[in-house]
Amino acid sequence: MLKRLQGRVAIVTGAGGGLGRAHALELARQGARVVVNDISETAHAVAQEIRQMGGAAAGYAGSVARYDEMQCMVAQTMAAFGRIDILVNNAGILRDRTFAKMPLDDFRLVLETHVMGSVNATKAVWPHMQSQRHGRIVMTTSSSGLYGSFGQSNYASAKMALVGLMQTLALEGAKHNIRVNCLAPSAVTAMTSDLLPPQAAQILTPERVSPGLVALVDDDAPTRTILLAGGGSFECAHITMTRGIHIADTEDATQALHDRFEQAWEQAGQTIPESGWDQPRHELAKALGRPSDIK
Numbered sequence: 001m002l003k004r005l006q007g008r009v010a011i012v013t014g015a016g017g018g019l020g021r022a023h024a025l026e027l028a029r030q031g032a033r034v035v036v037n038d039i040s041e042t043a044h045a046v047a048q049e050i051r052q053m054g055g056a057a058a059g060y061a062g063s064v065a066r067y068d069e070m071q072c073m074v075a076q077t078m079a080a081f082g083r084i085d086i087l088v089n090n091a092g093i094l095r096d097r098t099f100a101k102m103p104l105d106d107f108r109l110v111l112e113t114h115v116m117g118s119v120n121a122t123k124a125v126w127p128h129m130q131s132q133r134h135g136r137i138v139m140t141t142s143s144s145g146l147y148g149s150f151g152q153s154n155y156a157s158a159k160m161a162l163v164g165l166m167q168t169l170a171l172e173g174a175k176h177n178i179r180v181n182c183l184a185p186s187a188v189t190a191m192t193s194d195l196l197p198p199q200a201a202q203i204l205t206p207e208r209v210s211p212g213l214v215a216l217v218d219d220d221a222p223t224r225t226i227l228l229a230g231g232g233s234f235e236c237a238h239i240t241m242t243r244g245i246h247i248a249d250t251e252d253a254t255q256a257l258h259d260r261f262e263q264a265w266e267q268a269g270q271t272i273p274e275s276g277w278d279q280p281r282h283e284l285a286k287a288l289g290r291p292s293d294i295k
Helices: 018-029 042-052 067-081 104-132 143-147 153-176 210-217 253-259 261-265 278-287
Strands: 009-012 033-038 057-061 086-089 135-140 178-185 226-230 233-237
Touching (some): 009 067, 018 033, 018 042, 018 086, 018 210, 042 057, 057 067, 067 104, 086 104, 104 153, 135 153, 135 210, 143 153, 153 178, 253 261
Parallel strands (some): 033 057, 086 135, 135 178
């Protein structure tokens, strides 16, 4: 088997079980040396699995919510393997409840784990990836964030926040050959087993997601991609901007938008902005009566 990650060093957070464990094992099969992180000692058990299959791995028990612990993990990774090529931000939790009944502490906890956990781990590896001019970072987003999910306002908010983080870090990392992507998995794990029908367990296995992860971290990886993966299927999601409309100053803008809202919504000819500045550039071009250069 061609090992796509031979010589690379990867860190996977939340890898003591479920998706993270499957990711760590697949990265190792592809030739990567893997640091397995989890908040519990299960990290060491998964690292031992990798070593038993002939790979190189180390476990690190620490919380992504603590930046000092992520710094310590990175320092130990550098001491053991000399570089860090791949970071998979996988750690997460659920605290599902309708928004009306959700304690704010549960909202904060989910944001802290998913968003700040990914920020902490990424901040710790970033200077090493910059200096070696190579890095691959994956944020774990979710269709719950992209499209909404009843009873998951905290989780959905966190997962969509990671898309924004990915978009910006991909721009900032480009000159250092740091590519940043999002993976939206469909898998039955301990965290999701109560949310999916019984037959899902045989189809939506964590192992069938991990090939998508490899595609986002190998040398030919894209950047700023949202890859959906589950049950052997792979799709991409896009955040687009419609061509929209322009309302003249001589018109009542409020009434005109009300009357022409379907035109503003019309998706034919929509584009994928390269950055947030494409919106004002596009709008300025329309106001000046010029063709927009946003393709």
